[in-house]
Amino acid sequence: MPTYSVPKLRHLSQRVRSPKRIVIVTNAASDSLEYIGLLQVFAEVRFFLRESGYAQAYSVEIVSRGTGQIYACEGLSISTTTSYAELGDTVDTLILQAADDRDECLNDTDFISWIAQMSTRVRRIVSICTGAFILAEAGVLDGRQATTHWAASEDFRSRYPNVRLTDNEIFTKDGHVYTSAGVTAGMDLALALVEEDLGPELARRVAQAMVVFFKRPGDQSQFNALGNPGPETAHLHPIEVHIRENLDGDLRLESLARRFGYSLRSFNRMFPKQFGLPPGQFIEQCRLDHARRLLEETDKPVSCIAAECGYASSEGLYQVFDRRLGIGPRDYRNRFSSSVQSTVLG
Known part of the structure:
Protein backbone atom coordinates (compact mmCIF):
# COMPACT_ATOMS: atom_id res chain seq x y z
CA MET A 1 0.00 0.00 0.00
CA PHE A 223 -25.43 27.03 0.52
CA ASN A 224 -29.07 28.09 0.89
CA ALA A 225 -31.20 27.43 -2.17
CA LEU A 226 -31.76 30.66 -4.07
CA GLY A 227 -35.14 32.30 -3.67
CA ASN A 228 -34.80 34.21 -6.94
CA PRO A 229 -37.76 33.24 -9.15
CA GLY A 230 -37.50 32.13 -12.73
CA PRO A 231 -39.58 33.48 -15.63
CA GLU A 232 -42.85 32.31 -14.05
CA THR A 233 -43.65 35.25 -11.75
CA ALA A 234 -47.45 35.40 -11.99
CA HIS A 235 -47.79 34.11 -8.43
CA LEU A 236 -45.58 36.87 -7.01
CA HIS A 237 -46.72 40.17 -5.55
CA PRO A 238 -46.44 42.97 -8.14
CA ILE A 239 -44.02 44.90 -5.92
CA GLU A 240 -41.68 41.92 -5.73
CA VAL A 241 -41.89 41.38 -9.48
CA HIS A 242 -41.00 45.03 -10.09
CA ILE A 243 -38.04 44.92 -7.68
CA ARG A 244 -36.59 41.72 -9.10
CA GLU A 245 -36.98 42.92 -12.69
CA ASN A 246 -35.46 46.35 -12.03
CA LEU A 247 -32.52 45.72 -9.70
CA ASP A 248 -30.41 48.22 -11.63
CA GLY A 249 -33.21 50.79 -11.76
CA ASP A 250 -34.71 53.33 -9.38
CA LEU A 251 -35.56 51.37 -6.23
CA ARG A 252 -35.57 54.29 -3.85
CA LEU A 253 -38.32 53.76 -1.29
CA GLU A 254 -39.96 57.05 -2.19
CA SER A 255 -40.17 55.97 -5.85
CA LEU A 256 -41.54 52.52 -4.99
CA ALA A 257 -44.15 53.95 -2.62
CA ARG A 258 -45.31 56.48 -5.21
CA ARG A 259 -45.39 53.87 -7.99
CA PHE A 260 -47.69 51.56 -6.02
CA GLY A 261 -49.89 54.23 -4.50
CA TYR A 262 -48.58 54.44 -0.95
CA SER A 263 -47.29 57.21 1.21
CA LEU A 264 -43.71 56.53 2.31
CA ARG A 265 -44.86 55.96 5.89
CA SER A 266 -47.59 53.47 4.96
CA PHE A 267 -45.25 51.74 2.48
CA ASN A 268 -42.66 51.16 5.23
CA ARG A 269 -45.39 49.91 7.55
CA MET A 270 -46.94 47.57 4.98
CA PHE A 271 -43.76 46.07 3.56
CA PRO A 272 -42.52 43.92 6.48
CA LYS A 273 -46.03 42.51 6.98
CA GLN A 274 -46.22 41.50 3.32
CA PHE A 275 -42.64 40.35 2.70
CA GLY A 276 -41.21 39.55 6.14
CA LEU A 277 -38.37 42.07 5.86
CA PRO A 278 -38.01 45.86 5.81
CA PRO A 279 -37.88 47.12 2.20
CA GLY A 280 -34.17 47.96 2.25
CA GLN A 281 -33.23 44.47 3.47
CA PHE A 282 -35.58 42.83 0.98
CA ILE A 283 -34.06 44.74 -1.94
CA GLU A 284 -30.56 43.79 -0.78
CA GLN A 285 -31.62 40.14 -0.57
CA CYS A 286 -33.01 40.27 -4.12
CA ARG A 287 -29.77 41.78 -5.37
CA LEU A 288 -27.72 39.16 -3.52
CA ASP A 289 -29.87 36.33 -4.92
CA HIS A 290 -29.45 37.60 -8.47
CA ALA A 291 -25.70 38.10 -8.06
CA ARG A 292 -25.30 34.57 -6.72
CA ARG A 293 -27.20 33.15 -9.67
CA LEU A 294 -25.11 35.07 -12.19
CA LEU A 295 -21.88 33.97 -10.49
CA GLU A 296 -23.02 30.34 -10.52
CA GLU A 297 -24.42 30.21 -14.05
CA THR A 298 -22.52 32.76 -16.16
CA ASP A 299 -18.98 33.94 -16.79
CA LYS A 300 -19.86 37.63 -16.63
CA PRO A 301 -17.19 39.77 -14.95
CA VAL A 302 -17.88 40.73 -11.35
CA SER A 303 -17.99 44.40 -12.35
CA CYS A 304 -20.80 43.71 -14.84
CA ILE A 305 -22.71 41.63 -12.29
CA ALA A 306 -22.43 44.44 -9.74
CA ALA A 307 -23.87 46.92 -12.25
CA GLU A 308 -26.67 44.55 -13.27
CA CYS A 309 -27.62 44.15 -9.59
CA GLY A 310 -27.77 47.89 -9.02
CA TYR A 311 -24.40 48.60 -7.41
CA ALA A 312 -22.44 51.67 -8.45
CA SER A 313 -19.20 49.69 -8.30
CA SER A 314 -17.86 46.22 -7.56
CA GLU A 315 -16.99 47.40 -4.06
CA GLY A 316 -20.67 47.54 -3.09
CA LEU A 317 -21.15 43.92 -4.18
CA TYR A 318 -18.03 42.83 -2.31
CA GLN A 319 -19.27 44.49 0.87
CA VAL A 320 -22.64 42.72 0.71
CA PHE A 321 -21.04 39.32 0.03
CA ASP A 322 -18.59 39.78 2.87
CA ARG A 323 -21.29 40.88 5.32
CA ARG A 324 -23.95 38.34 4.33
CA LEU A 325 -21.93 35.30 3.20
CA GLY A 326 -18.50 35.75 4.70
CA ILE A 327 -16.71 35.36 1.35
CA GLY A 328 -16.17 37.50 -1.73
CA PRO A 329 -17.87 37.11 -5.14
CA ARG A 330 -14.77 35.58 -6.71
CA ASP A 331 -14.43 32.97 -3.99
CA TYR A 332 -18.15 32.26 -4.27
CA ARG A 333 -17.83 31.73 -8.03
CA ASN A 334 -14.79 29.48 -7.64
CA ARG A 335 -16.72 27.35 -5.18
CA PHE A 336 -20.15 27.14 -6.81
CA SER A 337 -19.86 27.80 -10.54
CA SER A 338 -20.08 25.00 -13.07
CA SER A 339 -16.88 22.98 -13.32
CA VAL A 340 -16.95 23.35 -17.12
CA GLN A 341 -17.47 27.11 -16.98
CA SER A 342 -14.47 29.36 -17.49
CA THR A 343 -14.02 31.78 -14.61
CA VAL A 344 -13.70 35.45 -15.49
CA LEU A 345 -12.60 37.44 -12.49
CA GLY A 346 -13.54 40.86 -13.86
Whole structure:
Protein backbone atom coordinates (compact mmCIF):
# COMPACT_ATOMS: atom_id res chain seq x y z
CA MET A 1 0.00 0.00 0.00
CA PRO A 2 1.14 3.64 -0.42
CA THR A 3 3.41 4.93 2.33
CA TYR A 4 2.26 8.16 3.93
CA SER A 5 4.95 10.48 5.22
CA VAL A 6 3.64 12.89 7.82
CA PRO A 7 5.49 15.10 10.31
CA LYS A 8 5.11 14.26 13.97
CA LEU A 9 3.20 16.54 16.29
CA ARG A 10 5.39 19.03 18.12
CA HIS A 11 3.20 19.13 21.20
CA LEU A 12 -0.36 18.76 22.49
CA SER A 13 -2.13 21.64 24.21
CA GLN A 14 -3.44 19.33 26.91
CA ARG A 15 -2.05 16.19 28.43
CA VAL A 16 -3.97 13.00 27.66
CA ARG A 17 -4.51 11.02 30.83
CA SER A 18 -7.13 8.53 29.65
CA PRO A 19 -9.31 8.22 26.53
CA LYS A 20 -12.51 10.25 26.56
CA ARG A 21 -15.57 8.19 25.60
CA ILE A 22 -17.40 9.55 22.56
CA VAL A 23 -20.78 7.99 21.74
CA ILE A 24 -22.51 8.65 18.42
CA VAL A 25 -26.25 7.96 18.54
CA THR A 26 -27.64 7.29 15.07
CA ASN A 27 -30.72 5.85 13.38
CA ALA A 28 -31.91 4.73 9.98
CA ALA A 29 -32.57 8.29 8.83
CA SER A 30 -29.00 9.52 9.12
CA ASP A 31 -26.93 10.10 6.03
CA SER A 32 -24.00 7.68 6.16
CA LEU A 33 -21.51 10.53 5.83
CA GLU A 34 -22.84 12.02 9.06
CA TYR A 35 -21.23 9.26 11.08
CA ILE A 36 -18.56 8.03 8.65
CA GLY A 37 -17.21 11.60 8.48
CA LEU A 38 -17.06 11.84 12.26
CA LEU A 39 -15.44 8.43 12.56
CA GLN A 40 -12.79 9.47 10.04
CA VAL A 41 -11.95 12.65 11.96
CA PHE A 42 -11.41 10.68 15.15
CA ALA A 43 -9.54 7.93 13.25
CA GLU A 44 -7.11 10.55 11.93
CA VAL A 45 -6.65 11.83 15.49
CA ARG A 46 -5.79 8.28 16.55
CA PHE A 47 -3.30 7.99 13.67
CA PHE A 48 -1.44 11.22 14.45
CA LEU A 49 -1.29 10.51 18.18
CA ARG A 50 0.05 7.01 17.56
CA GLU A 51 2.64 8.17 15.02
CA SER A 52 3.81 10.90 17.40
CA GLY A 53 4.08 8.62 20.43
CA TYR A 54 1.17 10.08 22.40
CA ALA A 55 -1.49 8.18 24.31
CA GLN A 56 -4.88 7.85 22.64
CA ALA A 57 -7.35 10.64 23.44
CA TYR A 58 -10.67 9.10 22.45
CA SER A 59 -12.63 5.89 22.39
CA VAL A 60 -15.49 6.08 19.88
CA GLU A 61 -18.59 3.94 19.48
CA ILE A 62 -21.88 4.09 17.60
CA VAL A 63 -25.22 3.10 19.08
CA SER A 64 -28.81 3.43 17.88
CA ARG A 65 -32.32 3.39 19.31
CA GLY A 66 -32.47 -0.31 18.53
CA THR A 67 -30.04 -2.67 16.87
CA GLY A 68 -29.69 -3.97 13.34
CA GLN A 69 -29.49 -2.28 9.97
CA ILE A 70 -29.31 1.50 9.97
CA TYR A 71 -28.19 2.08 6.39
CA ALA A 72 -28.54 0.28 3.07
CA CYS A 73 -27.71 1.65 -0.37
CA GLU A 74 -26.32 0.22 -3.60
CA GLY A 75 -25.22 -3.03 -2.00
CA LEU A 76 -23.74 -1.44 1.12
CA SER A 77 -25.33 -2.28 4.46
CA ILE A 78 -24.41 -0.84 7.87
CA SER A 79 -25.72 -2.22 11.15
CA THR A 80 -25.34 -1.38 14.82
CA THR A 81 -25.03 -3.97 17.57
CA THR A 82 -25.64 -1.79 20.63
CA SER A 83 -28.71 0.13 21.79
CA TYR A 84 -28.49 3.43 23.66
CA ALA A 85 -30.25 1.74 26.58
CA GLU A 86 -27.18 -0.46 27.12
CA LEU A 87 -24.86 2.48 27.76
CA GLY A 88 -23.77 3.49 31.21
CA ASP A 89 -23.29 7.02 32.48
CA THR A 90 -19.58 7.30 31.77
CA VAL A 91 -19.92 9.19 28.50
CA ASP A 92 -17.80 12.28 27.84
CA THR A 93 -19.30 13.48 24.56
CA LEU A 94 -22.71 12.44 23.24
CA ILE A 95 -23.30 13.11 19.53
CA LEU A 96 -26.80 12.87 18.03
CA GLN A 97 -27.39 12.22 14.36
CA ALA A 98 -30.33 13.43 12.25
CA ALA A 99 -33.94 12.84 13.25
CA ASP A 100 -35.83 10.32 11.12
CA ASP A 101 -38.30 11.33 8.41
CA ARG A 102 -41.36 10.04 10.28
CA ASP A 103 -40.45 11.58 13.63
CA GLU A 104 -40.24 8.15 15.25
CA CYS A 105 -37.30 9.14 17.42
CA LEU A 106 -39.02 12.39 18.43
CA ASN A 107 -42.12 10.44 19.47
CA ASP A 108 -40.10 7.86 21.42
CA THR A 109 -40.68 9.18 24.95
CA ASP A 110 -38.15 6.81 26.54
CA PHE A 111 -35.46 7.91 24.12
CA ILE A 112 -36.22 11.63 24.54
CA SER A 113 -36.24 11.24 28.33
CA TRP A 114 -32.86 9.51 28.13
CA ILE A 115 -31.45 12.40 26.07
CA ALA A 116 -32.68 14.91 28.66
CA GLN A 117 -31.06 12.93 31.47
CA MET A 118 -27.79 12.39 29.63
CA SER A 119 -27.52 16.08 28.79
CA THR A 120 -26.93 16.77 32.49
CA ARG A 121 -24.35 14.00 32.89
CA VAL A 122 -22.02 14.45 29.92
CA ARG A 123 -19.26 17.01 29.48
CA ARG A 124 -20.79 18.06 26.18
CA ILE A 125 -23.73 17.08 24.00
CA VAL A 126 -23.68 17.57 20.23
CA SER A 127 -26.15 17.40 17.34
CA ILE A 128 -25.51 16.98 13.62
CA CYS A 129 -27.99 18.34 11.07
CA THR A 130 -31.59 17.71 12.22
CA GLY A 131 -30.30 16.04 15.36
CA ALA A 132 -31.03 19.50 16.77
CA PHE A 133 -34.71 18.51 16.67
CA ILE A 134 -33.92 15.70 19.13
CA LEU A 135 -32.13 18.04 21.51
CA ALA A 136 -34.97 20.55 21.26
CA GLU A 137 -37.62 17.88 21.85
CA ALA A 138 -35.76 16.90 25.01
CA GLY A 139 -35.74 20.52 26.19
CA VAL A 140 -31.96 20.73 26.01
CA LEU A 141 -32.02 23.74 23.67
CA ASP A 142 -34.62 25.84 25.48
CA GLY A 143 -33.28 29.38 25.71
CA ARG A 144 -30.06 28.41 23.94
CA GLN A 145 -28.58 29.42 20.62
CA ALA A 146 -28.59 26.57 18.10
CA THR A 147 -28.48 25.78 14.40
CA THR A 148 -29.64 23.01 12.09
CA HIS A 149 -29.68 22.40 8.34
CA TRP A 150 -30.84 25.61 6.65
CA ALA A 151 -33.64 23.78 4.79
CA ALA A 152 -35.19 22.61 8.08
CA SER A 153 -34.99 25.94 9.89
CA GLU A 154 -38.57 27.04 9.16
CA ASP A 155 -39.99 23.76 10.50
CA PHE A 156 -37.68 23.95 13.51
CA ARG A 157 -38.81 27.46 14.41
CA SER A 158 -42.47 26.50 14.21
CA ARG A 159 -41.93 23.54 16.55
CA TYR A 160 -39.48 25.04 19.02
CA PRO A 161 -40.04 28.78 19.45
CA ASN A 162 -38.06 28.82 22.72
CA VAL A 163 -34.80 28.04 20.91
CA ARG A 164 -32.70 30.92 19.55
CA LEU A 165 -32.12 29.41 16.12
CA THR A 166 -29.57 30.92 13.75
CA ASP A 167 -29.74 30.08 10.04
CA ASN A 168 -26.22 31.07 9.08
CA GLU A 169 -23.80 29.31 11.40
CA ILE A 170 -21.99 26.14 10.33
CA PHE A 171 -22.03 25.17 14.01
CA THR A 172 -22.79 26.80 17.35
CA LYS A 173 -21.70 26.39 20.95
CA ASP A 174 -23.86 27.45 23.89
CA GLY A 175 -22.45 26.24 27.19
CA HIS A 176 -21.82 22.50 26.87
CA VAL A 177 -24.32 22.15 23.99
CA TYR A 178 -23.08 22.12 20.39
CA THR A 179 -25.22 22.04 17.24
CA SER A 180 -24.21 21.91 13.58
CA ALA A 181 -25.68 22.21 10.12
CA GLY A 182 -26.04 19.36 7.63
CA VAL A 183 -23.75 16.41 6.91
CA THR A 184 -20.22 17.78 6.32
CA ALA A 185 -20.75 20.51 8.93
CA GLY A 186 -20.50 17.65 11.41
CA MET A 187 -16.86 17.25 10.37
CA ASP A 188 -16.30 20.98 10.85
CA LEU A 189 -17.68 20.64 14.36
CA ALA A 190 -15.67 17.48 15.07
CA LEU A 191 -12.48 19.33 14.12
CA ALA A 192 -13.50 22.14 16.48
CA LEU A 193 -13.97 19.61 19.29
CA VAL A 194 -10.51 18.18 18.61
CA GLU A 195 -9.02 21.67 18.65
CA GLU A 196 -10.83 22.41 21.91
CA ASP A 197 -9.51 19.22 23.53
CA LEU A 198 -6.05 18.82 22.03
CA GLY A 199 -5.09 22.08 20.40
CA PRO A 200 -4.96 23.64 16.92
CA GLU A 201 -1.87 21.82 15.67
CA LEU A 202 -3.49 18.38 15.81
CA ALA A 203 -6.83 19.63 14.46
CA ARG A 204 -5.05 21.32 11.57
CA ARG A 205 -3.06 18.16 10.78
CA VAL A 206 -6.30 16.15 10.71
CA ALA A 207 -7.91 18.64 8.32
CA GLN A 208 -4.86 18.54 6.07
CA ALA A 209 -4.88 14.74 6.04
CA MET A 210 -8.57 14.67 5.10
CA VAL A 211 -8.06 17.47 2.54
CA VAL A 212 -10.82 19.60 4.07
CA PHE A 213 -10.94 23.12 5.47
CA PHE A 214 -9.51 23.49 8.97
CA LYS A 215 -11.94 26.38 9.44
CA ARG A 216 -14.39 26.72 6.59
CA PRO A 217 -14.83 30.28 5.26
CA GLY A 218 -18.33 31.68 5.23
CA ASP A 219 -21.50 30.20 6.65
CA GLN A 220 -24.70 28.34 5.74
CA SER A 221 -25.99 31.30 3.76
CA GLN A 222 -23.58 30.30 0.99
CA PHE A 223 -25.43 27.03 0.52
CA ASN A 224 -29.07 28.09 0.89
CA ALA A 225 -31.20 27.43 -2.17
CA LEU A 226 -31.76 30.66 -4.07
CA GLY A 227 -35.14 32.30 -3.67
CA ASN A 228 -34.80 34.21 -6.94
CA PRO A 229 -37.76 33.24 -9.15
CA GLY A 230 -37.50 32.13 -12.73
CA PRO A 231 -39.58 33.48 -15.63
CA GLU A 232 -42.85 32.31 -14.05
CA THR A 233 -43.65 35.25 -11.75
CA ALA A 234 -47.45 35.40 -11.99
CA HIS A 235 -47.79 34.11 -8.43
CA LEU A 236 -45.58 36.87 -7.01
CA HIS A 237 -46.72 40.17 -5.55
CA PRO A 238 -46.44 42.97 -8.14
CA ILE A 239 -44.02 44.90 -5.92
CA GLU A 240 -41.68 41.92 -5.73
CA VAL A 241 -41.89 41.38 -9.48
CA HIS A 242 -41.00 45.03 -10.09
CA ILE A 243 -38.04 44.92 -7.68
CA ARG A 244 -36.59 41.72 -9.10
CA GLU A 245 -36.98 42.92 -12.69
CA ASN A 246 -35.46 46.35 -12.03
CA LEU A 247 -32.52 45.72 -9.70
CA ASP A 248 -30.41 48.22 -11.63
CA GLY A 249 -33.21 50.79 -11.76
CA ASP A 250 -34.71 53.33 -9.38
CA LEU A 251 -35.56 51.37 -6.23
CA ARG A 252 -35.57 54.29 -3.85
CA LEU A 253 -38.32 53.76 -1.29
CA GLU A 254 -39.96 57.05 -2.19
CA SER A 255 -40.17 55.97 -5.85
CA LEU A 256 -41.54 52.52 -4.99
CA ALA A 257 -44.15 53.95 -2.62
CA ARG A 258 -45.31 56.48 -5.21
CA ARG A 259 -45.39 53.87 -7.99
CA PHE A 260 -47.69 51.56 -6.02
CA GLY A 261 -49.89 54.23 -4.50
CA TYR A 262 -48.58 54.44 -0.95
CA SER A 263 -47.29 57.21 1.21
CA LEU A 264 -43.71 56.53 2.31
CA ARG A 265 -44.86 55.96 5.89
CA SER A 266 -47.59 53.47 4.96
CA PHE A 267 -45.25 51.74 2.48
CA ASN A 268 -42.66 51.16 5.23
CA ARG A 269 -45.39 49.91 7.55
CA MET A 270 -46.94 47.57 4.98
CA PHE A 271 -43.76 46.07 3.56
CA PRO A 272 -42.52 43.92 6.48
CA LYS A 273 -46.03 42.51 6.98
CA GLN A 274 -46.22 41.50 3.32
CA PHE A 275 -42.64 40.35 2.70
CA GLY A 276 -41.21 39.55 6.14
CA LEU A 277 -38.37 42.07 5.86
CA PRO A 278 -38.01 45.86 5.81
CA PRO A 279 -37.88 47.12 2.20
CA GLY A 280 -34.17 47.96 2.25
CA GLN A 281 -33.23 44.47 3.47
CA PHE A 282 -35.58 42.83 0.98
CA ILE A 283 -34.06 44.74 -1.94
CA GLU A 284 -30.56 43.79 -0.78
CA GLN A 285 -31.62 40.14 -0.57
CA CYS A 286 -33.01 40.27 -4.12
CA ARG A 287 -29.77 41.78 -5.37
CA LEU A 288 -27.72 39.16 -3.52
CA ASP A 289 -29.87 36.33 -4.92
CA HIS A 290 -29.45 37.60 -8.47
CA ALA A 291 -25.70 38.10 -8.06
CA ARG A 292 -25.30 34.57 -6.72
CA ARG A 293 -27.20 33.15 -9.67
CA LEU A 294 -25.11 35.07 -12.19
CA LEU A 295 -21.88 33.97 -10.49
CA GLU A 296 -23.02 30.34 -10.52
CA GLU A 297 -24.42 30.21 -14.05
CA THR A 298 -22.52 32.76 -16.16
CA ASP A 299 -18.98 33.94 -16.79
CA LYS A 300 -19.86 37.63 -16.63
CA PRO A 301 -17.19 39.77 -14.95
CA VAL A 302 -17.88 40.73 -11.35
CA SER A 303 -17.99 44.40 -12.35
CA CYS A 304 -20.80 43.71 -14.84
CA ILE A 305 -22.71 41.63 -12.29
CA ALA A 306 -22.43 44.44 -9.74
CA ALA A 307 -23.87 46.92 -12.25
CA GLU A 308 -26.67 44.55 -13.27
CA CYS A 309 -27.62 44.15 -9.59
CA GLY A 310 -27.77 47.89 -9.02
CA TYR A 311 -24.40 48.60 -7.41
CA ALA A 312 -22.44 51.67 -8.45
CA SER A 313 -19.20 49.69 -8.30
CA SER A 314 -17.86 46.22 -7.56
CA GLU A 315 -16.99 47.40 -4.06
CA GLY A 316 -20.67 47.54 -3.09
CA LEU A 317 -21.15 43.92 -4.18
CA TYR A 318 -18.03 42.83 -2.31
CA GLN A 319 -19.27 44.49 0.87
CA VAL A 320 -22.64 42.72 0.71
CA PHE A 321 -21.04 39.32 0.03
CA ASP A 322 -18.59 39.78 2.87
CA ARG A 323 -21.29 40.88 5.32
CA ARG A 324 -23.95 38.34 4.33
CA LEU A 325 -21.93 35.30 3.20
CA GLY A 326 -18.50 35.75 4.70
CA ILE A 327 -16.71 35.36 1.35
CA GLY A 328 -16.17 37.50 -1.73
CA PRO A 329 -17.87 37.11 -5.14
CA ARG A 330 -14.77 35.58 -6.71
CA ASP A 331 -14.43 32.97 -3.99
CA TYR A 332 -18.15 32.26 -4.27
CA ARG A 333 -17.83 31.73 -8.03
CA ASN A 334 -14.79 29.48 -7.64
CA ARG A 335 -16.72 27.35 -5.18
CA PHE A 336 -20.15 27.14 -6.81
CA SER A 337 -19.86 27.80 -10.54
CA SER A 338 -20.08 25.00 -13.07
CA SER A 339 -16.88 22.98 -13.32
CA VAL A 340 -16.95 23.35 -17.12
CA GLN A 341 -17.47 27.11 -16.98
CA SER A 342 -14.47 29.36 -17.49
CA THR A 343 -14.02 31.78 -14.61
CA VAL A 344 -13.70 35.45 -15.49
CA LEU A 345 -12.60 37.44 -12.49
CA GLY A 346 -13.54 40.86 -13.86
